[in-house]
Amino acid sequence: MNKFTTALCALGLGFALASSAGAATSDEAIIERIKPLGSVCLEGDETCGGAAAAAATASAGGARSGADVYTQKCAACHAVGVAGAPKFGSADWTDRAAKGMETLLANAINGINAMPPRGTCADCSDEEIQGAIEHMIDSAK
Incomplete structure (x- = not known):
């Protein structure tokens, strides 16, 4: 070469x-x-490296009050009566209270008319939803 x-x-x-x-x-x-930009970890999923455990710990701060749940989740519809939702502070709640808490709670959990199941509070416990209902009933008194 x-x-x-x-x-x-x-x-x-x-x-x-x-x-x-x-x-x-x-x-x-x-x-x-x-x-990927991120991943989704579900509570109890052991493959998430503790992220789900951290989320569970963060949410374990105790139950929210009925007033807190109403303000954060329910007021969007119940403050103004969106799609026929009973308005906060109105006689609408006096009429509904006559149906009993068991019926109101079942309707809130399962959804009724235009209200989806659990309203806008998918992360609320049944007790928190009941607290919000009681808060709205008390507003009518």
């Missing part, structure tokens, strides 16, 4: 190595761009 051929081979090898390194860098960039 002469010097010219050797130089051409070296140049070709250099391009091959450079494009190979570029491909690896490009692959890494693609992997970085398409990786």
